[in-house]
Amino acid sequence: MFDRFEKLVDPFENTQLDVPPKGFWAFCWYYTKPVWPILACVSFFGAVTAIVEVYIFTFLGDLVTWLENSDPSTFLNENWPRLVFMLAILLVLRPLIEVIWQLFFHQGLMGNYPMSIRWRVHRYLLRQSVSFYQNDFAGRIATKLMQTALGVREVVSRIADILVYVSVYFTAAVFVVADANLWLCSPFLVWLGAYFVTIRFFIPKLRDVSKRQADARSLMTGHVVDAYTNITTVKLFSHAEREEAYARNSMSGFLWTVFRQMRLVTGLNIVLVFINMLLLVAIGGLSILLWQAGTVTIGDVTIAIAIVLRLQGMSHWILWELAGLFENIGTVQDGISTISREREVTDVPDAKTLSVPKGEIRFENIQFHYGKESGVIDDFSLEIRPGEKIGLIGRSGAGKSTLVNLLLRFYDLESGRILIDGQEISGVAQDDIRANVGVVTQDTSLLHRSIFDNVAYGKPQATREDVVAALEKAHALDFVKELEDLEGRKGLDAHVGERGVKLSGGQRQRIAIARVLLKDAPILALDEATSALDSEVENAIQESLFDLMKGKTVIAIAHRLSTIAAMDRLIVMDKGQIIEEGSHQELLDRKGLYAQLWQHQSGGFLTPVQAA
Numbered sequence: 361m362f363d364r365f366e367k368l369v370d371p372f373e374n375t376q377l378d379v380p381p382k383g384f385w386a387f388c389w390y391y392t393k394p395v396w397p398i399l400a401c402v403s404f405f406g407a408v409t410a411i412v413e414v415y416i417f418t419f420l421g422d423l424v425t426w427l428e429n430s431d432p433s434t435f436l437n438e439n440w441p442r443l444v445f446m447l448a449i450l451l452v453l454r455p456l457i458e459v460i461w462q463l464f465f466h467q468g469l470m471g472n473y474p475m476s477i478r479w480r481v482h483r484y485l486l487r488q489s490v491s492f493y494q495n496d497f498a499g500r501i502a503t504k505l506m507q508t509a510l511g512v513r514e515v516v517s518r519i520a521d522i523l524v525y526v527s528v529y530f531t532a533a534v535f536v537v538a539d540a541n542l543w544l545c546s547p548f549l550v551w552l553g554a555y556f557v558t559i560r561f562f563i564p565k566l567r568d569v570s571k572r573q574a575d576a577r578s579l580m581t582g583h584v585v586d587a588y589t590n591i592t593t594v595k596l597f598s599h600a601e602r603e604e605a606y607a608r609n610s611m612s613g614f615l616w617t618v619f620r621q622m623r624l625v626t627g628l629n630i631v632l633v634f635i636n637m638l639l640l641v642a643i644g645g646l647s648i649l650l651w652q653a654g655t656v657t658i659g660d661v662t663i664a665i666a667i668v669l670r671l672q673g674m675s676h677w678i679l680w681e682l683a684g685l686f687e688n689i690g691t692v693q694d695g696i697s698t699i700s701r702e703r704e705v706t707d708v709p710d711a712k713t714l715s716v717p718k719g720e721i722r723f724e725n726i727q728f729h730y731g732k733e734s735g736v737i738d739d740f741s742l743e744i745r746p747g748e749k750i751g752l753i754g755r756s757g758a759g760k761s762t763l764v765n766l767l768l769r770f771y772d773l774e775s776g777r778i779l780i781d782g783q784e785i786s787g788v789a790q791d792d793i794r795a796n797v798g799v800v801t802q803d804t805s806l807l808h809r810s811i812f813d814n815v816a817y818g819k820p821q822a823t824r825e826d827v828v829a830a831l832e833k834a835h836a837l838d839f840v841k842e843l844e845d846l847e848g849r850k851g852l853d854a855h856v857g858e859r860g861v862k863l864s865g866g867q868r869q870r871i872a873i874a875r876v877l878l879k880d881a882p883i884l885a886l887d888e889a890t891s892a893l894d895s896e897v898e899n900a901i902q903e904s905l906f907d908l909m910k911g912k913t914v915i916a917i918a919h920r921l922s923t924i925a926a927m928d929r930l931i932v933m934d935k936g937q938i939i940e941e942g943s944h945q946e947l948l949d950r951k952g953l954y955a956q957l958w959q960h961q962s963g964g965f966l967t968p969v970q971a972a
Contacts, residue, residue: 365467369395371475376839377484380700383691387696391477392516397470399520402722405461406521407692410529412454417666418536419446425659453521477509481699490770499585501698503578508695511574511688526678534668541656544664548671549641554635555675559682561575562628566621571690573617580610589858623682632679636672663945705772707789714792716882717912718746718781721767728766736762737936741778749914751924753954754933760917762936764885767915769793780883798881802888804864804872811840812852814871818879824852826878833907834874839867877908884909886916921956921958930954 381387425440437444466722482505485492493501530552538545564567587594587603589820637910647661721744726916728737737759744750752760765771767791778785798818806814814829816822822830831837843854845862856862856871864873876884886905902923918924925944932940932947932954940952947954 361463362467364461366471368398368468369476369948371480373476374419374483375480376539377480377487379702380484380696382700384693384696387700388512388516388692391512392473393481394476395469395473398464399516401464402461402469402517403520403524404524404639405464406529409454409461410525411532412449412531414529414536414667416450416454417533417663417670419449420666421659421663423634423659424662425657429659432450433723465517465521465726466864470513473517474509477512478505481505482507485699487703488701490708490765491704492701496698497579497582497586498589500578500582503581504695504698507574507578507691508699511691511695514688515685515692516683517756517865518688522678522681525573526674530671531675533671535669537660537664541650541660544643544646544650544656544660547639547646548667550642551639551671552636553899554638558628558631558635559679562624562631562679563682563686566624566628567690568618568688569624569690570687571694573614573621574691574694576610576614576617580607580614583607583610608918628679628683632675636675640668640672641785646927668896685915702946705769705790708787709945711789711792712787714780714783714796716781716789716796719882720746720779720781721883721915722779722912723763723766724777724779726766726778727774728761728762728771729774730771738767740936740938742931742938744915745911746781747911747913748929749916749927750917751927751930752917752933753921753924753930753957755917758933759936761887761934764887764915764917767793767885768797768799796881797885798876798879799885800869800872800876800887804865804868806856806868806871808855808858810853810855811843811871814856815874815878818875818877822878827852827874830874830878831871834870836867836870836874873905880908882912884914884916886914886918888918 371394375394381390422442426442430438462722485501486879530548534545534548537548538698550574584607587607594600606700643664647656647664650656651658651661721742723740723742726737728738730736736757740759740763752763754760766773767785769785774785780796807817811831812824812827814828828837832839840854841851843862844850845854845856847855849855857870914927916924916927924930928943929941930944930947931938932952934953938952940947940950942950948958
């Protein structure tokens, strides 16, 4: 039975990845559509529960009246049908409704609803542009994902269940009391007015402070995670105290929002107790007056007093639920600002599949500034012939890595175009571009998974034999065999830690090279691919890289000129422009920037292995 209700919704349905709406209610509905039938059932059975509970109070009042007017010796004989009917409601109908409501709410909704939101948001964020992640904390983004999913669930479920239940309950209660005496229901209406005034004053203030609190919480988490992620840097510079101060500022900001929230809560509870006591006094005094006048019975008074006592308990619960509602509204509003951002780089409708039979690359009059006024790449043109190996050289900031990022379409050009085998990359699917380009970067980060998973990331269908062969070519198999993590997993199954922190820089680099060797893409982009390796290992791996380069188009970036001096053609860049190009010897003979850079480097030896 539980399993059947838990499977009413598939939380991992692959829905279309549209940009989430920016409006609050539109955003909530966007993520609620998969579960709305369950919400409708929860609302319906909540309303039925409210009606049944009010009816139970009327039974208590009737019971008092029957006892008052009946002979004890004949009471059961005269009233047993009504008593049996009430027993059926209390012992059969009410529990049955509760069972159905619980199954819909807790089995069908509480787990599936937020998981469905997390799944859809995560799929969307995975396809966000690179700049999206460069401008925020990873921990902060993850926190907003988790908080927003729970926030949407709480907002919608409170409205669909609690507010419906309370509205139906109070309406039914007023009708029951009014049926006994219209004057008797007047204190309820006055109390309701005072209750709404209290809500109107306190709840918006709680909503605003909750929104600031959600943002402060995610910022605090981001600061803490940032320190943990870069713990080696913190240790190297002995900056534990500095990180304490950094985190303390965000923690203090969060604590201030908590203090503000608690002040409002204290004031809210004081006002609520006061108006509840006024209602009890008013109903009690009015009941006595009406009973003395003979216009109400003891049973009617019992019903009114019982409902007042029930409302007193409910009023605290309702206000806390409303406070929670608006707190979650603030959380969702805060999350929308992050989640509902449009992707900066998107595929065009009906994007074509990229075909790379040759590997020719052309940059035609491209311009890109990273949104700055001064240019990073200005009117840049370059043709790379099929199978040609070029080396990009230049000072830091010359635009070398930017060219590779633009080729991978991590960013869109401001003008110009890039073509691969005559196909403009802005018109093909991004995943196709990246599937056909193998990349090894200087800052290698690995997934906190096994060695096998990290290497096979380049070719998901790879076997263990394929992964072992790639590791051997990358001269990584020897140290991989010796690896063992804290869970006792060894070799290919050992986990490498977040971003690969359990491995040295050179080991991470060799794993990354093995990954690209396995991917075997027709175009290679090597951005300081061997910078973290010692000379002996670098020389050995270069043999594997040169084997891999055969028949492929290669763009290699290196500050260590000896690693790329044997390329077919060297491109020297400065301030986003090509200022020199030619072979190693031709550039030395020109005595330009390349010759200066070569002269400044000690040990500038050409590798004896020539690129094919």
